[in-house]
Amino acid sequence: MSVRTVVTTCTRDCPNTCGLLATVEGDRLTRLAGDPAHPFIKGKVCRKAMRYIERVYSPERITRPMLRRGDQWEIVSWDTALDLIAGRMHRIRDESGPEAILYYQGFGERTALKLLNKYFFNLFGGVTTMHGTLCGGTGQASQNLDYGERVSHDPLDHLHSASMVLWARNPVTTNISLAPIARDVARRGGRVLLVDPAPTKSASLASRHIAPRPGGDAFLALAAARLILDAGAEDRAFLEQHAEGLDGYLRLVHRWDVAELCRLAGVPVADAEHLAETLMTQKPTSILLGWGLHRHVQAHLTIRAIDALGAVSGNIGVAGGGVSQGFEEYGPYDQHYWGDSLRPPRRTLLMPRVGEEILAATDPPIRMIYVTAANPVCTAPRSDKVAQAFRQAEFVVYSGHFLDDTAALAHVFLPATTFLEEEDVVASYGHNYVGPITPAIAPVGQCKSEFRMFYELAARFDFADQFRKPEAEWLERICAPIRQQGCSLEQLRQGAFRLDAPMVPFADRTFPTPSGRFRLVGDLAEMEAMADALGAADPARPFRLLTIAPHRFICSERTMAEHEPLPEVQCNAAVAASLGLEDGDAVRLHSAEGQAAARLRTREDLRPDILVAERGGWTRAGHDLNRLIKDVASRVGNGTPYYEATVGLEPLPSSCSGSPQASPCRPPQVLVIQHGLHSLGGNFLKHLEQQGCRLHTVRAFEGEALPHTPQDYAALVVMGGPQHAWDDEAWPHIPPLLRLMREFDALGRPVAGVCLGAQLLARAWGGECFAMEALEFGFVQHAVTEAGQVDPVLGPALPLPRLMEFHQDSFRLPPEATLLVRGEACEAQCFRVGRVSYGFQFHLEVDAATVAHWTRLLREGAVETYRQYREQHDEACFETLAAELPVLADRGERFCREIVARWLAQTQTQTQVQAH
Numbered sequence: 001m002s003v004r005t006v007v008t009t010c011t012r013d014c015p016n017t018c019g020l021l022a023t024v025e026g027d028r029l030t031r032l033a034g035d036p037a038h039p040f041i042k043g044k045v046c047r048k049a050m051r052y053i054e055r056v057y058s059p060e061r062i063t064r065p066m067l068r069r070g071d072q073w074e075i076v077s078w079d080t081a082l083d084l085i086a087g088r089m090h091r092i093r094d095e096s097g098p099e100a101i102l103y104y105q106g107f108g109e110r111t112a113l114k115l116l117n118k119y120f121f122n123l124f125g126g127v128t129t130m131h132g133t134l135c136g137g138t139g140q141a142s143q144n145l146d147y148g149e150r151v152s153h154d155p156l157d158h159l160h161s162a163s164m165v166l167w168a169r170n171p172v173t174t175n176i177s178l179a180p181i182a183r184d185v186a187r188r189g190g191r192v193l194l195v196d197p198a199p200t201k202s203a204s205l206a207s208r209h210i211a212p213r214p215g216g217d218a219f220l221a222l223a224a225a226r227l228i229l230d231a232g233a234e235d236r237a238f239l240e241q242h243a244e245g246l247d248g249y250l251r252l253v254h255r256w257d258v259a260e261l262c263r264l265a266g267v268p269v270a271d272a273e274h275l276a277e278t279l280m281t282q283k284p285t286s287i288l289l290g291w292g293l294h295r296h297v298q299a300h301l302t303i304r305a306i307d308a309l310g311a312v313s314g315n316i317g318v319a320g321g322g323v324s325q326g327f328e329e330y331g332p333y334d335q336h337y338w339g340d341s342l343r344p345p346r347r348t349l350l351m352p353r354v355g356e357e358i359l360a361a362t363d364p365p366i367r368m369i370y371v372t373a374a375n376p377v378c379t380a381p382r383s384d385k386v387a388q389a390f391r392q393a394e395f396v397v398y399s400g401h402f403l404d405d406t407a408a409l410a411h412v413f414l415p416a417t418t419f420l421e422e423e424d425v426v427a428s429y430g431h432n433y434v435g436p437i438t439p440a441i442a443p444v445g446q447c448k449s450e451f452r453m454f455y456e457l458a459a460r461f462d463f464a465d466q467f468r469k470p471e472a473e474w475l476e477r478i479c480a481p482i483r484q485q486g487c488s489l490e491q492l493r494q495g496a497f498r499l500d501a502p503m504v505p506f507a508d509r510t511f512p513t514p515s516g517r518f519r520l521v522g523d524l525a526e527m528e529a530m531a532d533a534l535g536a537a538d539p540a541r542p543f544r545l546l547t548i549a550p551h552r553f554i555c556s557e558r559t560m561a562e563h564e565p566l567p568e569v570q571c572n573a574a575v576a577a578s579l580g581l582e583d584g585d586a587v588r589l590h591s592a593e594g595q596a597a598a599r600l601r602t603r604e605d606l607r608p609d610i611l612v613a614e615r616g617g618w619t620r621a622g623h624d625l626n627r628l629i630k631d632v633a634s635r636v637g638n639g640t641p642y643y644e645a646t647v648g649l650e651p652l653p654s655s656c657s658g659s660p661q662a663s664p665c666r667p668p669q670v671l672v673i674q675h676g677l678h679s680l681g682g683n684f685l686k687h688l689e690q691q692g693c694r695l696h697t698v699r700a701f702e703g704e705a706l707p708h709t710p711q712d713y714a715a716l717v718v719m720g721g722p723q724h725a726w727d728d729e730a731w732p733h734i735p736p737l738l739r740l741m742r743e744f745d746a747l748g749r750p751v752a753g754v755c756l757g758a759q760l761l762a763r764a765w766g767g768e769c770f771a772m773e774a775l776e777f778g779f780v781q782h783a784v785t786e787a788g789q790v791d792p793v794l795g796p797a798l799p800l801p802r803l804m805e806f807h808q809d810s811f812r813l814p815p816e817a818t819l820l821v822r823g824e825a826c827e828a829q830c831f832r833v834g835r836v837s838y839g840f841q842f843h844l845e846v847d848a849a850t851v852a853h854w855t856r857l858l859r860e861g862a863v864e865t866y867r868q869y870r871e872q873h874d875e876a877c878f879e880t881l882a883a884e885l886p887v888l889a890d891r892g893e894r895f896c897r898e899i900v901a902r903w904l905a906q907t908q909t910q911t912q913v914q915a916h
């Protein structure tokens with residue numbers, strides 16, 4: 001088998017923009033490693049890089065174009081999809097004008113060829129686009145005010161720093177190549193300070209963690225500046241000769257004394273003293289700003305106060321110093337290929353308020369939305385309103401990889417390649433290198449690059465000739481400024497090239513401001529208003545919710561299967577206890593905007609006034625924290641003030657909280673009996689947890705003992721496994737389990753049996769189990785009986801989707817049971833028995849990853865029991881299953897969610913019946 005190594009660059013929404021070496025064995029990508037020749041990356045990449053291979057080959061990845069009709073997805077040809085899109089675009093432009101179409105271009109990937117996406121829409125006539133940002137625009141705008149132009153120190157310049165302040169920057173998670181540089185500072189005896197309300201993973205780099213209250217950082221910066229000024233240790237020459245606004249700034253610094261400033265910042269005075277002392281005694285200090293700082297309405301005041309602290313402490317224009325925020329990732333290209341000059345300026349909508357702005361757009365209304373490299377329904381504030389806006393649009397086109405929140409609302413899904421299947425060029429917002437994107441593998445399935453999609457779409461419009469040029473030609477044009485700096489595209493293919501940018505910006509102490517001087521912040525009235533706002537706590541919602549960058553994922557780049565049942569929210573342990581909450585409890589967060597469920601994690605080292613969660617989870621996977629965030633924009637830079645959300649915390653009321661086993665404070669406990677590693681409970685258990693239940697799992701297949709009575713439990717779930725339901729000798733837990741199933745039902749506590757669990761349930765009620773003549777495997781469409789149509793659990797979940805089968809045993813229905821779903825190869829597919837017991841022969845709980853795993857087991861003959869059935873299934877059957885799997889799994893997941901909710905709700909019904 002041939003083995004190749006391909007030089008390429010990571011394009012994910014990450015400032016590290018790593019140079020990569022992709023190893024390809026045969027035609028399959030097997031390894032992603034850092035390029036040792038990259039001067040910044042030096043051969044190291046994050047764990048997310050290796051896991052990206054799983055993403056490329058994920059069974060959930062959509063690899064064929066699809067149309068949605070109702071809630072059913074249908075695989076179609078590219079021509080069908082593109083004809084439909086072009087037809088709609090023509091019609092909407094003719095009927096309502098081009099601004100009735102919104103092009104939402106996200107920050108998911110920012111490569112050279114992506115400039116042409118907007119060029120395409122400008123050739124079309126100019127459509128409505130977005131302005132503002134969900135990310136770092138506020139910082140850039142603020143630093144533009146202070147410096148005239150935001151220019152950061154080259155990260156390698158920090159190797160000259162005597163000390164470093166990670167001000168809300170979390171390199172261990174979000175910018176890994178900075179971590180060794182921070183360690184180098186520490187190794188040379190310098191201090192590394194972390195300033196962040198949350199103890200992020202980068203606390204491990206720091207000699208001291210200073211934890212201001214969210215939004216209090218400006219006052220910490222002023223306190224440190226005041227201490228430096230009081231000590232007479234300021235850079236007086238810089239302030240007098242190269243800065244403007246000194247009088248106003250000094251008024252600001254002296255508006256409060258140090259103790260008051262520290263109270264406003266929410267830190268002990270000792271913290272401000274340590275920061276000031278570091279800046280005075282360990283020069284030069286590099287101050288690195290993180291993105292959390294941007295997530296406030298008045299974030300510009302904070303960033304400007306920190307910039308000013310850099311000036312006061314003598315760190316501006318100094319090697320090893322600086323206040324660095326980021327780099328312009330579209331900077332090295334010929335910007336004229338955005339095509340903005342082709343048309344008169346068109347309407348733009350504000351990204352932080354995208355839901356509201358789409359809903360409010362009237363002249364003309366937004367009729368069509370086209371989304372690339374973004375998942376706004378998940379990532380923008382007021383996710384509920386964004387979803388409403390997308391539902392209201394008559395036609396939504398989504399280009400991406402997975403059925404995420406935005407894709408789920410689209411009418412057309414266009415499967416996009418990943419950067420490992422594309423040719424392009426990418427610059428960084430975290431350093432000064434531009435890198436090649438070289439296809440390591442052929443496109444998976446029928447995926448196409450965004451460029452190819454627009455290229456083929458353009459053939460359906462009268463501007464085809466202007467757009468339809470090969471990638472290489474476009475790259476030559478767009479990258480002309482890079483070539484002028486001395487690097488041809490051919491040279492770039494060999495590896496990263498350092499752009500012409502200073503190691504130390506403003507070293508000559510001149511600034512591109514009108515006066516040529518650095519501008520010191522001096523907005524006293526605004527700062528006073530911010531101080532007043534910090535003091536106004538709402539007792540019903542005492543926490544600030546910080547949704548920080550996840551460690552395992554890039555924002556919302558994940559699959560359904562990768563989601564925990566609920567997002568985890570960290571809270572100070574003592575505060576949680578005072579609310580009667582324990583670690584692991586399901587909780588409800590509520591803000592003025594809405595509410596969301598989460599799993600509580602307590603920790604001792606957290607400020608009492610914050611809750612910390614990771615951002616990016618999908619709403620449709622039960623992660624809906626952006627539902628809580630107000631959709632407003634920051635005052636400067638049109639950023640998104642996610643961290644303004646004040647929230648309250650309380651126990652999550654469960655669907656079975658009315659059951660006798662659930663106290664008002666303690667969540668109900670569900671007993672889960674597992675029979676094998678391949679069927680642990682999947683979506684069924686996830687949905688139980690989302691409903692507020694705690695699970696007590698018993699691994700019967702490993703000999704764990706069953707409880708003797710149902711006493712402590714609100715419900716019972718019995719999962720599948722390879723055992724025979726009649727094999728009491730090999731599995732002695734079966735007879736007591738049958739008795740337990742009856743006892744739960746007698747008490748009105750719901751019982752669910754899945755696959756083997758259904759066979760055991762049938763046996764518990766007198767049904768007979770037997771081996772079938774053949775294995776039933778794959779997604780099967782069954783029929784609902786008349787009783788099933790009106791069943792209180794099954795009925796509301798209908799229509800019945802195709803459901804996954806993987807069994808060789810079956811059962812005859814017990815005498816008292818009612819058949820709800822009938823199959824052809826195996827008749828008894830779903831039944832109700834007793835008061836509240838349900839058997840599901842099909843695997844309603846599976847996700848795509850589980851099905852892919854089972855398919856592999858069968859295909860490779862890995863399980864002895866099923867080897868004899870391998871020949872029943874040919875390769876074409878496996879190929880078809882793989883193609884349909886993402887959609888079938890998605891539909892099955894929604895069906896399972898409905899069933900679990902209704903099944904669990906029986907506890908309340910039974911409690912009410914008992915009460916009467």
Ligand code: SF4
Nearest residue numbers: 010014017018046049
């Ligand atoms: S996600 Fe970031 S750190 Fe990881 S490989 Fe990509 S650019 Fe590098």
